[in-house]
Amino acid sequence: MSAEHEAIGGTKPFSPFEWMIAGRYLRARRKEGFISVIxxxxxxxxxxxxxxxxxxxxxxxxxxxxxxxxIMGLNGHVIVQEVGDRFTNYDDVANSIRKVPGVKVAMPVIEGQVMVSSNTQALGGLVRGLRESDLKSLKLVAGNMRAGTLDGFDKQTGIAMGVRLANQLRVGLGDTVTLVSPRGASTPFGTAPRSKAYQITSIFELGMSEYDRMMIFMPLAEAQKYFSKANEVDVVEVVVDNPEDVDRYDGLIKDAGGPTIAVNDWRQRNETFFNVLAVERNVMFIILSLIVLVAALNIISGLMMLVKDKGRDIAILRTMGATKGSVMRIFLITGASIGVVGTLAGLVIGVVFCWNIENIKNFVSWVSGTTVFDPSVYYLTKLPAEIDIHETGGIVIMALVLSVIATLYPSWKASKLDPVEALRYE
Structure with a gap:
C-alpha cells in the first residue's frame, strides 16, 4: 500500500483531508457552474x-x-366590582385590598362615554375619573405628559386629554371643550343629557393611537358630580406586581374585598385580543418556516447533482483507500456548510434589522413616499421589535438541523457508489 493510500485510508472522522475536499467541491469550477448556482x-x-x-x-x-x-399601564390588572348594589364603600374595599401582598395600587374609578365638542368639531370620548395620586401612579400617563401638569389635579375641575383627541378638536392647553353625557338628570320627559364645559389643564401622549384619540381623565370628585354618582364609583382597579401571574392574586383580593364583590382580571377582559395575537404569531411561524424547508430541499437537489458529477472522483478516492464513511462525511460537510453559513448570516441580518427597524421603516417611507406604519390604522405609534433569545435560538437550531438532515441522503448515496461501476466507462 502506498503512503498516500495509507494516509487516506487511515484518516480520522472529519479530518483536514475531508474538509479540504469538501472545500474544493464548494468552490466549483466553470464547467460545474450550475451546481454552484444551486x-x-x-x-x-x-x-x-x-x-x-x-x-x-x-x-x-x-x-x-x-x-x-x-393596556396594562392604563387599566388595572384586576377589576373589582360590587355585586347587585351601588359601590359606596369603595374606600374601605380599596384600603383592604392595598394590604394584600403584591398589590401596588387599588384605585376607585368612574368611567363613562361622552361626546366632546369644541368650536370646530365634535367627537366621542371616554372619561375616566381618578384621584390625583392614583393617576400619578400610572407611569404610562404621568411619564408622558406633553403639556400642562397633573399637580393639583384633585383641586380643580379641569381635564386631561389625549394629544390626538386635542388635535382633532383643534384645541390646546387652556382651551375649553364641552362634554355631553347621556347619563344626565331624570325629568318627566325622560333622562336629559348632561352638558358641561371644562378647561383642558394637561395633554398626554401614551403612544397608543386608540387611547390618545379618545381618553379623557377627570378628577374623581368632579366625575361623581358629572355622572350623578354622589358617593359611589363604578369599579376599583387593582395594579399588581406581576400581571402575568395574576391568578394567585384573584382569590386574595376577593377575600380582602369581602363577599359582596366580584373579581375579574385583564386576561378575561382582553382574552379575545391576546388570543388572536397568539394564533397569528403561531401561524406566521409555521408559514415562514416553509422558506427554510424549501432552502433545505435545494441543498438536497444541489448535492445530488454534485454526487452525480463527482462519481469519477469518488471512485478514485475509494480506490485510494477512502472509506464509505469518509466519502459520506465529505458530502455532509459540503452540504452542511451551506446551511450553517446561511443560518449564521441570516441570524446576523435578522438581529441587525431588528435593532434598526425604525430607521429602516423611515427610510422605506421616504423612498416610497408612503406611510409604511400608519399610527391611525395600527394601535401603536412606533413599529416595535423585541428579540427573544430563546425563540431566536430555537429558529437557529431548527435551520441547522434541517440543513444537516438535508445532506444525509445525498451523502449516503455518495458513500454507496460502486468504484468499479463509476470507472467502467471512463
Missing part, C-alpha cells in the same frame, strides 16, 4: 428564511409586549 440559491434561501423568521417573530413579540404595556 448552492448559492440554497445559501440565500436559508439566509433569508432565518432572517425573515427572526424579524417577523421579533415584531410579533414587540407588538404583544407594547400592547400589553399600554
Amino acid at each position: 448552492a448559492g440559491f440554497s445559501f440565500l434561501g436559508i439566509m433569508l428564511g432565518v432572517a425573515t423568521l427572526i424579524i417577523v417573530m421579533a415584531v410579533m413579540n414587540g407588538f404583544r409586549h407594547d400592547l400589553f404595556a399600554k
Whole structure:
C-alpha cells in the first residue's frame, strides 16, 4: 500500500483531508457552474428564511409586549366590582385590598362615554375619573405628559386629554371643550343629557393611537358630580406586581374585598385580543418556516447533482483507500456548510434589522413616499421589535438541523457508489 493510500485510508472522522475536499467541491469550477448556482440559491434561501423568521417573530413579540404595556399601564390588572348594589364603600374595599401582598395600587374609578365638542368639531370620548395620586401612579400617563401638569389635579375641575383627541378638536392647553353625557338628570320627559364645559389643564401622549384619540381623565370628585354618582364609583382597579401571574392574586383580593364583590382580571377582559395575537404569531411561524424547508430541499437537489458529477472522483478516492464513511462525511460537510453559513448570516441580518427597524421603516417611507406604519390604522405609534433569545435560538437550531438532515441522503448515496461501476466507462 502506498503512503498516500495509507494516509487516506487511515484518516480520522472529519479530518483536514475531508474538509479540504469538501472545500474544493464548494468552490466549483466553470464547467460545474450550475451546481454552484444551486448552492448559492440554497445559501440565500436559508439566509433569508432565518432572517425573515427572526424579524417577523421579533415584531410579533414587540407588538404583544407594547400592547400589553399600554393596556396594562392604563387599566388595572384586576377589576373589582360590587355585586347587585351601588359601590359606596369603595374606600374601605380599596384600603383592604392595598394590604394584600403584591398589590401596588387599588384605585376607585368612574368611567363613562361622552361626546366632546369644541368650536370646530365634535367627537366621542371616554372619561375616566381618578384621584390625583392614583393617576400619578400610572407611569404610562404621568411619564408622558406633553403639556400642562397633573399637580393639583384633585383641586380643580379641569381635564386631561389625549394629544390626538386635542388635535382633532383643534384645541390646546387652556382651551375649553364641552362634554355631553347621556347619563344626565331624570325629568318627566325622560333622562336629559348632561352638558358641561371644562378647561383642558394637561395633554398626554401614551403612544397608543386608540387611547390618545379618545381618553379623557377627570378628577374623581368632579366625575361623581358629572355622572350623578354622589358617593359611589363604578369599579376599583387593582395594579399588581406581576400581571402575568395574576391568578394567585384573584382569590386574595376577593377575600380582602369581602363577599359582596366580584373579581375579574385583564386576561378575561382582553382574552379575545391576546388570543388572536397568539394564533397569528403561531401561524406566521409555521408559514415562514416553509422558506427554510424549501432552502433545505435545494441543498438536497444541489448535492445530488454534485454526487452525480463527482462519481469519477469518488471512485478514485475509494480506490485510494477512502472509506464509505469518509466519502459520506465529505458530502455532509459540503452540504452542511451551506446551511450553517446561511443560518449564521441570516441570524446576523435578522438581529441587525431588528435593532434598526425604525430607521429602516423611515427610510422605506421616504423612498416610497408612503406611510409604511400608519399610527391611525395600527394601535401603536412606533413599529416595535423585541428579540427573544430563546425563540431566536430555537429558529437557529431548527435551520441547522434541517440543513444537516438535508445532506444525509445525498451523502449516503455518495458513500454507496460502486468504484468499479463509476470507472467502467471512463
